[in-house]
Amino acid sequence: MSIKVKGFLKDVGGASRVTKLRKEAIENASPVPDPKDHIREVADALHPYAMRFRVTGVRDASPTSKTYRLESLDGHIPVFQSGQYVNFRLRIGESLLTRPYTISSAPYEARGEHPFIEVTIRRNRPYLVPDYFFENVKEGTELDGNMPFGTFYWEPLRDSKNIVALAGGSGITPFCSMAKEIAFGKMADASITILYGSVKSDDIVLKDELEAAEKACPGRVKVVHVLSGDDEWKGEKGFISRELIKKYSGEDPTYMFCGPIAMYNMISGIMDGMGVTCRRFRHDVMNNPADATQIPGYPVGNEKKQYSITVVRGIQEDVIPASGGEPVAVALERAAIPVDTHCRCGECGYCRTKLISGTIFVSPNGDGRRLMDRELGWFHACSAYPTGDLKIKIPIM
Template identity: 35%
Template sequence: MKHPLAERFDGAGKVLAELDARAADTRDHLAETRGTIDAYHPKRLRLIVAEVIDETATTKTFRMESLDREELPPFLAGQYVNVFVDGTSRPYAISSSPTRLGHYDLTVRRVPGGRISNLLLDTVETGQIVNTTGPMGTFHHNPLFHGEDLVFLAGGSGVVPAMSMIREVIELGLDRRFQLIYGSRNASDIIFRDELDAVAAAHPGISVDHVIAEPDAEWDGATGFLSVDVIAALAGDLGRRMVYVCGPQALYPYALEQLTALGHSRKRIRFEANGAPAAPAAQPHWPAGAEPGEEVTVTVGGASFRTRRDRPLLDALEDRRIRPEAACRSGECSLCRVRVVKGQVHTAAEAKLRLSDEQFGYTHSCVAYPISDVELEV
C-alpha cells in the first residue's frame, strides 16, 4: 500500500526512503555527537608535565602532554587553558604553535605575591599531572576582520600569545606581516629573546623590537615605555593595521591612551582579558561611601560567611569550597555567572554581561564585589 504522501510532491519517494532508513538506524547519535564535542571542546583535560624549560630567572615553560588522547584538542594561536590547582584556577596562554598538537606549552612568569604562579614555578616537576580546561578565549587572529598586517604590543608575559602567533606564521608559511613591540623591565627579563631575534633575522615579514624600561649601559635599543613616541618610531603610521595588546593590567589603559593619541581607531585595537581589576574601588561606578576593606555577609544555599568588599565573589566562594565553573577569571567567558537574589554587587567594567544577565540579576563572580550583605544563587 502506497504511503498517502507518495504522490503529493516530486521527490516524495526519496524522502520516504530516507525516513525508513533512519527508522532502522539504531546508532546512539547523542553519544556520537557528545564524543565529537568532547574531542574538540572538552570540559577538562588531564595533562602530564613532560618537560620544564627555564626561560628566564622568573619564567618557565611547562610542556604538557595528554594522558588520554594521542592529540590534544585544536586551538587558535592566542588562546589559553585554565589550570586547576590549590582549590582554585588560573588561565595561562598557550605559547606553542597550534600546528603541534602533541603538546601544549604553558609559559608562566612569577607574579610577586601571586598565589598560583609561585606555586607552579616552585613545585611543578616533570611527571606531575595537571588538570585544565580545553582551549578557549577570543584573543586570536581573525583574517576576515583583522587583516594580514598586524602589530602586537606586549609587556612582560604578554608576549606568550604573540609567540604562539609567530610560531604559527612560520610553520604554516603564512603571508602575514607581524610586528612585535615588546616591553620588558630589563634585558634579562625578555622571554623567548633568542628565538624572537632569530625569527626576526630569518623572516622578513616578522619584526621584533625590544623596549627596555630600565636599561643598563650595554643596551643600545629602544628604552622607556610603549609611549606615543616609541610606537610611532618603531611602527610608523599604523593606518588600518590591527593592534593587539597583552600584558600587565596597567598596560591596557596606558596603551589605549597612547594609541588614541596616535589617532588609531578603538575598533582596530584588541585587548586580551587579563584578570580582575587590581583596584575595583577606583572604578568610577564603585558606590560612594562603600569602604573597600570593610566586610559584608555573603549567603549561599543557607550558609553564610564574611568577606571584604574588594575581594572578588569567585575568590570568596572558592575559599569556602564553593566552586562555580570558571575559566578566564577576567569577566569575559561568563562561566562563573551567579544570580544575585538580594543585596548590591559592584560588577567591574571588565565584565562582558549579556542584556539578559542585567535583566535577571546575574553577574560574573570573578569580577563582582559584594557592596552590601548579599544572597547568591550559584
C-alpha cells in the same frame, strides 16, 4: 476566503515520501541507544569538557618566569590558535580554583610526532598561583584543565596581514606563539612586528624563543625590545610611545595589545590619538587589579568589610564568608565551591550567577553582561564584589 490546495502541491519536495521513510526507520530502529554518537565524539575532541595534562619539562623563560611543557593524557591536543589559553583547575590548600594561562608554544607544535603545549608563567612578586607552580609543579606533575579558550587570535577574514603587537610583561605569551607559528608553522602570509616593553633586559620573558623565530624568518618576524629602566641597553629606550609605534608600524597594521591594565590605558590613549579604529586595535582580556580600590567607582572602605554569602546549588545551601575587597568568585574558591571562571574579568560569562538578594559592586572593566541579564539580576562572579550580605544561586558543577 478559502484556498484550495491541489494534491500534488501538498507533496512539495517529496515530503510524504520522507515521512514514509522516517516511519520505516523508526519501526526498524533498535530499542537500544547507539553507543556511538559521531557528532558528539567530534565535538568532544574539539572542545573537551575536561582534560588531564602531564608536565614533561620545566625551563626558565627569564629570571622571573618559567615555561612548563605539557602533554595531554587524553590522547590528543584539541586544535587551537595562537593567542588562545588553557584554563587550569587547581587545589591550593583548602581552595579550589581556576586560572587561565595563554599557550606560549605554537599550534604546529601540538600537531607533531610528540605533540605538546607550553605555558609561560611569570612570578616577579609573590602571587598565589605562580608561587604554587614554581614550588610544586615539576616534571611528571599531572594537572587538570581544559582548552582552548579566548578570542584573542589573528583572524585573516577580519585582521590585516601586518600584525603590530604591543606587549608588556607576561603579555608576550600570545605573540611568542604567533611569532613561532609564522616562522615555523602555517599562519598564512601574516607578518608580525612585536614592540615589547620591559624594565630591564633581565625582565624580558621568552627572549631566546623570540630571537630564534626572528632569526628563522627575518622578513616576517621582527622583535623590538623597549626598555624603560636599563641604562646599558643599546636598543629602544623609555616606554612604547606614539613615535615608536609609528616608526615600526608599516602599511595597514592590525594592532594587538596584551599586557597590564596600566599599560593598556596608555596604549589605548595612543591608539585614540592616532585615529586607529576599534577593528584595527584588538586587546586581550584584562584581569581586575588585586587591589579593588583601584577599580573606577569602587566604594572605597568596602574592602575592609566582611560579609556572608548564602550559596544555593540545587537543593543545597551553604553559608560562606566573603570580603568586600574580593570578587564573589574568590569567596567561592576559598570555600572550595566549584565555580567555572575563565577570563576573570567579566567578559566571557562562564561564571554567570543569579543574585537572589543583597547588593554588589560590578567592576566596569570589561563588564560583558547582556542587558536582559542585568535587568533580571544576573552577574559575573569574577568581577562583582559584595557590598552587603548576599544570597546567590550558582549551577551545580
